[in-house]
Amino acid sequence: NAGVMQNPRHLVRRRGQEARLRCSPMKGHSHVYWYRQLPEEGLKFMVYLQKENIIDESGMPKERFSAEFPKEGPSILRIQQVVRGDSAAYFCASSPGLAGGDEQFFGPGTRLTVL
Amino acid sequence: KQEVTQIPAALSVPEGENLVLNCSFTDSAIYNLQWFRQDPGKGLTSLLLIQSSQREQTSGRLNASLDKSSGRSTLYIAASQPGDSATYLCAVNNNAGNMLTFGGGTRLMVKP
Numbered sequence: 001n002a003g004v005m006q007n008p009r010h011l012v013r014r015r016g017q018e019a020r021l022r023c024s025p026m027k028g029h030s031h032v033y034w035y036r037q038l039p040e041e042g043l044k045f046m047v048y049l050q051k052e053n054i055i056d057e058s059g060m061p062k063e064r065f066s067a068e069f070p071k072e073g074p075s076i077l078r079i080q081q082v083v084r085g086d087s088a089a090y091f092c093a094s095s096p097g098l099a100g101g102d103e104q105f106f107g108p109g110t111r112l113t114v115l
Numbered sequence: 116k117q118e119v120t121q122i123p124a125a126l127s128v129p130e131g132e133n134l135v136l137n138c139s140f141t142d143s144a145i146y147n148l149q150w151f152r153q154d155p156g157k158g159l160t161s162l163l164l165i166q167s168s169q170r171e172q173t174s175g176r177l178n179a180s181l182d183k184s185s186g187r188s189t190l191y192i193a194a195s196q197p198g199d200s201a202t203y204l205c206a207v208n209n210n211a212g213n214m215l216t217f218g219g220g221t222r223l224m225v226k227p
Contacts, residue, residue: 033214043159043204045214056214091158093215101146101166101208104215108158 004094004107012113013082021077021110025094032075037089049075082114117142117209121218128195129226136190136221138205143183150179150190151204195225
């Protein structure tokens with residue numbers, strides 16, 4: 001059973017470009033979470049999605065950031081018009097959604113560098 | 116708002132020592148608490164998950180305890196090895212939502 005897959009593992013963008021980060025949850029998992037780890041800071045929750053629904057986006061910046069988890073295909077975290085402050089490691093986690101608070105499994109992360 | 120604190124922020128010990136990492140949280144209304152390991156430049160590996168109704172969990176040389184009422188958890192590592200060197204993260208899952216709130220981590224160095 002493959003773990004959580006994220007791609008790309010490393011992404012370099014220039015200021016003003018768009019960044020698309022992909023996350024494929026573990027097989028059988030229907031809940032996806034995105035977290036961000038800024039340099040020298042802890043991990044912070046961004047958004048929680050189930051298939052075709054955003055459940056909680058309280059940690060996601062209101063502008064330039066969006067997330068989706070379509071019926072088919074991976075979850076996408078999209079950052080428009082990137083700025084240097086978006087440089088960070090972005091981690092995706094998934095859980096089976098069997099009960100409240102079930103265990104989350106993390107992917108290897110995408111390290112975004114904005115030049 | 117849940118806040119999670121980990122003490123110490125960094126720890127260096129000689130190989131073979133037993134050690135304790137501490138985690139405290141401000142809101143005791145949690146589903147569970149997870150301990151993770153993160154190696155430099157890598158993702159997070161889940162070590163132990165303790166449900167709110169449990170007092171401890173064990174896996175190999177690792178033992179995690181949970182005292183929900185006092186808002187504390189400890190991760191005990193027995194007979195530490197250089198391969199244990201990593202950052203250890205504590206995260207709580209609140210009743211009010213399904214997101215994890217992370218502590219700042221403890222950077223552990225085990226010297227041969």
